[in-house]
Each structure stands twice: as C-alpha cells, then as structure tokens.
Amino acid sequence: MTATDQHRPPVASFGARLSRAMDERGPLCVGIDPHPGLLEAWGLTDSAAGLRDFSLRAVEALEGRVAAVKPQSAFFERHGSAGLAVLEEVLAALRELGVLSVLDVKRGDIGSTMGAYAQAYLADGAPLAADAITVSPYLGYGSLGPALDLAARTGRGVFVLALTSNPEGASIQHARTAQGPAVAASLAEGATRSNAAARQAGVLGSVGLVVGATTGIAVTDLGIDLVGVNGPLLAPGVGAQGAAGPELATVFGPARGNVLASTSRAVLSAGPDPQGLRRAADAAGEQALRALRH
Numbered sequence: 001m002t003a004t005d006q007h008r009p010p011v012a013s014f015g016a017r018l019s020r021a022m023d024e025r026g027p028l029c030v031g032i033d034p035h036p037g038l039l040e041a042w043g044l045t046d047s048a049a050g051l052r053d054f055s056l057r058a059v060e061a062l063e064g065r066v067a068a069v070k071p072q073s074a075f076f077e078r079h080g081s082a083g084l085a086v087l088e089e090v091l092a093a094l095r096e097l098g099v100l101s102v103l104d105v106k107r108g109d110i111g112s113t114m115g116a117y118a119q120a121y122l123a124d125g126a127p128l129a130a131d132a133i134t135v136s137p138y139l140g141y142g143s144l145g146p147a148l149d150l151a152a153r154t155g156r157g158v159f160v161l162a163l164t165s166n167p168e169g170a171s172i173q174h175a176r177t178a179q180g181p182a183v184a185a186s187l188a189e190g191a192t193r194s195n196a197a198a199r200q201a202g203v204l205g206s207v208g209l210v211v212g213a214t215t216g217i218a219v220t221d222l223g224i225d226l227v228g229v230n231g232p233l234l235a236p237g238v239g240a241q242g243a244a245g246p247e248l249a250t251v252f253g254p255a256r257g258n259v260l261a262s263t264s265r266a267v268l269s270a271g272p273d274p275q276g277l278r279r280a281a282d283a284a285g286e287q288a289l290r291a292l293r294h
C-alpha cells in the first residue's frame with residue numbers, strides 16, 4: 001500500500017457494485033455498438049457527430065433499466081481521435097448517471113505495456129476510465145497482472161476472455177494446455193485464484209470471465225467450474241448471434257446467478273425511438289431474468 005492509498009477512502013469493489021445493480025435491475029447488459037448500418041437506420045451520418053447522437057440517445061433510453069452498459073471501443077476507434085472523444089463523453093455520461101460501464105476493448109500485452117493499458121482504462125480520473133474492461137489473456141493469465149492489480153485498487157473490474165461467443169474461438173480455447181486442462185479451464189482457474197479473497201469475504205469477486213451464451217455445453221465438456229470462479233460471467237451472444245433464454249440456462253447451469261447477459265444489435269435495432277429501445281431492453285431483460293433467476 002502506498003502513502004497515497006492510505007488516504008484514499010475505501011471504494012466498493014466492482015463485484016459488489018455489479019451484484020447490487022443486478023439485484024436491483026436484473027442481469028442484463030446492453031452494448032453500444034454503433035455499426036454504420038445502425039447509424040443509417042437511425043437517420044444519422046457515419047461520423048463522430050452521428051456516433052455521439054446515437055450513443056447518448058441509447059444511454060438516455062437505457063438508464064435505470066439495465067445493470068450495465070457495454071460500449072464497444074472498436075466502433076468509436078474507427079472514427080479516430082474524434083471517435084475517442086465521443087467514447088470519453090459516453091463513459092462520462094454513464095458515470096454521471098450512475099450506470100455501470102463495461103468497456104469492451106479486449107486489451108492484452110506484455111506486463112509492462114499492460115500497465116499502460118491499465119492506466120488508460122482503470123485509473124481514477126483517466127479520460128477513458130470505465131467500471132470494468134474486457135481483457136485478452138493470449139499473452140498468458142499472468143501478463144494481466146497490472147490490470148488486475150490496478151482494478152482491485154480502484155474498485156474496478158476486468159472480464160477475461162475465456163470462451164468467446166464466436167465459433168472460431170473453440171480452436172484455441174478448447175485446446176489442452178501442457179498441464180492438461182483446456183485453455184479456457186486454466187483461465188477460469190486463474191480467475192478463481194484472483195477472486196479468492198472476495199470468496200472468503202462472501203462477496204462476488206471483481207475478476208470476471210467472458211463466456212459466450214452461444215457456447216453450448218463447452219463449460220461442462222471442458223470441466224470448467226464456473227461456480228468456483230466466484231466472479232461475474234459476461235455472456236455476449238444473446239440476440240443477433242442467436243442465443244436466448246434456453247441457451248443461457250444450458251451454458252451456465254448452477255453458475256447462472258453470476259451471469260450478466262449481454263446483447264447489442266437486438267436492442268439497438270429497435271431505435272431511434274426511445275420507447276422502442278426501452279421496450280426491446282425490457283423484453284431482453286425479462287428473458288434473461290427468467291432464464292437466470294428461476
């Protein structure tokens with residue numbers, strides 16, 4: 001602990017804040033993915049100005065109805081520095097409204113560079129700070145250390161890509177490590193270790209996994225203990241990629257209480273009418289709630 005840390009007021013962990021949000025608003029996360037086709041459908045230009053209008057209208061419509069909002073960084077990055085300025089504004093708007101943000105940015109690098117990514121997204125006061133980010137463990141679970149450490153210090157979280165929703169992911173994620181378990185299982189073991197203190201304290205940990213809602217029986221087949229992870233399980237793949245309530249129940253089984261189901265296009269395509277967006281988010285939220293809580 002540094003001298004500065006000693007004067008820092010204690011912050012609630014991301015795991016605890018997400019648990020509360022899911023209890024209050026249900027287990028749904030809606031992604032902000034401003035695809036060019038969606039911008040057009042909303043009558044907006046494929047420009048930073050269109051992106052800003054789209055994203056802020058979506059945030060306003062979703063506030064209070066979902067546990068978290070997940071901006072997809074790629075759609076902002078494709079507009080260069082103007083797009084990143086919009087992303088900063090969207091993250092600030094979510095912060096201001098008290099809506100948890102999960103920035104889908106899938107970062108991963110050697111430890112020393114990972115430290116810089118951590119500063120960019122997980123440090124207090126960073127322009128692109130989010131409540132949690134997605135990280136890629138392709139350089140080894142240990143390389144994520146600087147992000148896990150900073151997230152723990154600032155009350156933020158990370159979601160480690162484990163079993164992604166795309167069909168191509170299996171060729172890497174189901175492969176066996178030299179020690180025997182599948183790659184995805186060894187990542188789950190890493191998250192289990194990282195969440196050990198939270199487990200002992202009886203709260204949800206802040207190191208989550210990305211496990212696609214489209215992954216069928218892979219969790220069981222690969223012998224992955226998702227309950228033991230004691231962390232949030234971000235489940236993209238709901239809606240446009242074909243998964244719905246039954247798939248969520250099959251994939252997560254006894255771990256379903258920790259799932260944050262995520263959908264983007266299926267809700268965003270109901271815009272730009274705010275009532276349409278709200279209706280679509282409410283329907284997706286009901287579906288997730290039925291599958292994951294009953």
Ligand SMILES: O=c1ccn([C@@H]2O[C@H](COP(=O)(O)O)[C@@H](O)[C@H]2O)c(=O)[nH]1
Nearest residue numbers: 072164165212236237240241263264265
């Ligand atoms: O395994 C993964 C990890 C991330 N994603 C992201 O989630 C959304 C999905 O959008 P939909 O419109 O609901 O298909 C998108 O930003 C992906 O990059 C994922 O799909 N799968």
